[in-house]
Amino acid sequence: MIAHVEPKPHTYSPAGAERKPVLKIENVCKTFQRGAVATEVLKDVSLSIYHSAFVSIIGHSGCGKSTLLNLIAGLTRVTTGAILLEDREVNEPGPDRAVVFQNHSLLPWLTVYDNVRLAVDKVFGRSKSRAERHDWTMEKLDLVQMLHAKDKRPGEISGGMKQRVGIARALAMEPKVLLMDEPFGALDALTRAHLQDSVMSIHARLKNTVIMITHDIDEAVLLSDRIVMMTNGPSARIGEVLPVDLRRPRNRLEMVSDPTYIECREDVMKFLYERHHYVESAA
Amino acid sequence: MTAQSIKLALVNTPVGKLPAGVAATAQAPAERSAVVHKLAPRPQPRFEQLRRVATRVAANVIPPLIVLALALIVWELATSGPKSSLPAPSKIWADSRDLIVDPFFVNGPQDIGLGLRVLTSLQRVAIGFSLAAVAGVLLGCLIGQSQWAMRGLDPIFQVLRTVPPLAWLPISLAAFRDANPSAIFVIFITAIWPVIINTAVGIRNIPQDYRNVAAVLRLNQAEFFYRIMVPSAAPYIFTGLRIGIGLSWLAIVAAEMLTGGVGIGFFIWDAWNSSRLSDIVVALIYIGVIGFVLDRLVAVIGSLATRGTASA
Numbered sequence: 001m002i003a004h005v006e007p008k009p010h011t012y013s014p015a016g017a018e019r020k021p022v023l024k025i026e027n028v029c030k031t032f033q034r035g036a037v038a039t040e041v042l043k044d045v046s047l048s049i050y051h052s053a054f055v056s057i058i059g060h061s062g063c064g065k066s067t068l069l070n071l072i073a074g075l076t077r078v079t080t081g082a083i084l085l086e087d088r089e090v091n092e093p094g095p096d097r098a099v100v101f102q103n104h105s106l107l108p109w110l111t112v113y114d115n116v117r118l119a120v121d122k123v124f125g126r127s128k129s130r131a132e133r134h135d136w137t138m139e140k141l142d143l144v145q146m147l148h149a150k151d152k153r154p155g156e157i158s159g160g161m162k163q164r165v166g167i168a169r170a171l172a173m174e175p176k177v178l179l180m181d182e183p184f185g186a187l188d189a190l191t192r193a194h195l196q197d198s199v200m201s202i203h204a205r206l207k208n209t210v211i212m213i214t215h216d217i218d219e220a221v222l223l224s225d226r227i228v229m230m231t232n233g234p235s236a237r238i239g240e241v242l243p244v245d246l247r248r249p250r251n252r253l254e255m256v257s258d259p260t261y262i263e264c265r266e267d268v269m270k271f272l273y274e275r276h277h278y279v280e281s282a283a
Numbered sequence: 284m285t286a287q288s289i290k291l292a293l294v295n296t297p298v299g300k301l302p303a304g305v306a307a308t309a310q311a312p313a314e315r316s317a318v319v320h321k322l323a324p325r326p327q328p329r330f331e332q333l334r335r336v337a338t339r340v341a342a343n344v345i346p347p348l349i350v351l352a353l354a355l356i357v358w359e360l361a362t363s364g365p366k367s368s369l370p371a372p373s374k375i376w377a378d379s380r381d382l383i384v385d386p387f388f389v390n391g392p393q394d395i396g397l398g399l400r401v402l403t404s405l406q407r408v409a410i411g412f413s414l415a416a417v418a419g420v421l422l423g424c425l426i427g428q429s430q431w432a433m434r435g436l437d438p439i440f441q442v443l444r445t446v447p448p449l450a451w452l453p454i455s456l457a458a459f460r461d462a463n464p465s466a467i468f469v470i471f472i473t474a475i476w477p478v479i480i481n482t483a484v485g486i487r488n489i490p491q492d493y494r495n496v497a498a499v500l501r502l503n504q505a506e507f508f509y510r511i512m513v514p515s516a517a518p519y520i521f522t523g524l525r526i527g528i529g530l531s532w533l534a535i536v537a538a539e540m541l542t543g544g545v546g547i548g549f550f551i552w553d554a555w556n557s558s559r560l561s562d563i564v565v566a567l568i569y570i571g572v573i574g575f576v577l578d579r580l581v582a583v584i585g586s587l588a589t590r591g592t593a594s595a
Binding site: 074075097118119173 | 492493495496498499500501502506510511514515517589590
């Protein structure tokens with residue numbers, strides 16, 4: 001089922017379309033220098049991501065998947081190699097690569113509305129009128145079903161709700177690529193399932209390009225068009241890229257017995273637990 | 284019962300046995316479904332509420348009153364002898380009744396009520412403390428944000444902040460050649476250190492998440508300052524301000540003793556020189572109460588301004 005791919009550019013594109021990738025990661029290495037000790041976290045990572053694709057990056061903890069996301073976000077700089085967003089090199093953070101942070105990172109002194117509005121004002125301050133920005137904010141809050149709590153502060157709403165607002169804030173920036181760093185990691189299973197469904201329906205409506213970091217196999221298979229599996233660090237690289245050929249919309253209950261789903265799940269499991277099982281910090 | 288706002292009433296409950304306040308809408312006894320009735324909380328009898336408030340107030344007010352009364356009795360007994368060097372409460376009342384009952388009388392340029400003197404002192408504190416708050420927050424942001432500013436300024440601040448307030452007075456008198464600005468400067472230099480240090484700690488403790496959000500949104504320096512830095516560090520800033528106002532009030536009394544004028548500090552010095560011990564005791568009580576009120580004021584403003592900031 002999976003072609004074992006050595007670290008070379010992965011050029012899978014859905015439906016074989018000859019399209020240009022939105023995001024290209026080319027031979028990226030990342031080394032962290034701490035005093036005299038240099039740790040190579042990522043080694044020669046190359047990946048192309050096409051428009052409206054939902055790509056998950058999965059791997060054991062410490063494999064550098066969050067580092068990879070931070071590199072794409074521009075929060076850290078690559079050591080060698082390049083990341084190109086629509087053929088322009090990425091070297092600083094920006095709203096075209098909005099991030100949904102693991103711990104929501106809402107500003108606790110602003111209301112839900114103001115948290116989203118801050119992003120809207122910053123990104124569309126020149127191009128939209130005040131009324132348009134208000135409508136835009138309300139629309140995004142409605143999209144994540146958080147309109148009812150728009151005047152609450154983050155301290156007054158539940159973890160799942162905070163993450164919804166975090167998603168609304170990221171979507172409000174109208175990013176070219178939406179980055180999600182283990183967005184549901186801190187949530188309980190029921191809330192997580194609920195949010196995954198929301199993310200799927202939003203993705204179906206907006207057709208946005210999404211890169212999601214996760215360590216949850218079911219989540220990866222359920223949501224993704226492709227699953228990027230990383231080998232263990234240090235010097236982690238992309239082990240395999242697994243296409244998930246499941247028709248959308250996907251239904252959580254139907255998936256449980258879907259042969260393709262089961263097969264994909266098994267492939268990821270085998271990769272993670274047979275060939276690249278977790279080694280407790282060998283460094 | 285009153286605490287519950289929602290009550291589930293099974294439909295086949297006999298209507299007559301429904302709890303008071305539940306609308307009797309049961310029609311189909313055969314259906315085994317549940318009907319949800321929303322109950323308005325039953326209005327409490329007014330006297331009950333009053334009684335509760337009164338109990339709470341009494342619980343907080345009566346103990347300190349008892350202790351105060353006991354202290355006054357002990358004081359009265361200890362100082363009532365003919366050879367006593369300090370005045371007893373009864374003597375203070377007899378000597379300084381005008382000061383106690385009317386804080387705002389004016390009988391001449393140096394014979395005015397303590398309330399007016401306190402206002403003069405407060406005015407100095409207000410100016411000095413406001414300057415210290417603004418300068419302290421800005422400097423604190425600077426050394427909290429910049430590693431180099433921190434390395435350059437922090438050692439100097441650490442040395443300067445240990446200098447006692449009054450040690451600054453001669454220098455400032457020499458510089459300003461006037462008592463009033465000198466006293467204000469002493470307040471400023473006393474209050475600024477805790478504000479700087481606490482602000483800097485607050486800035487250094489801004490979570491990386493907020494910095495990442497600011498980076499993704501591409502906030503510029505000014506936006507980052509008032510959108511992220513100040514609100515995020517606000518609890519720390521207010522801790523610094525609260526310590527600062529306390530120190531200011533300590534320093535103003537000492538400074539005024541030396542600079543003269545109409546402040547409460549000079550009043551004490553003046554009363555000492557003319558052996559009016561009773562007046563001094565009254566002034567001390569004034570100073571204590573005002574200091575307490577100032578501290579509470581900053582605390583209340585702080586808790587209003589940082590509403591929601593502490594919890595995330």
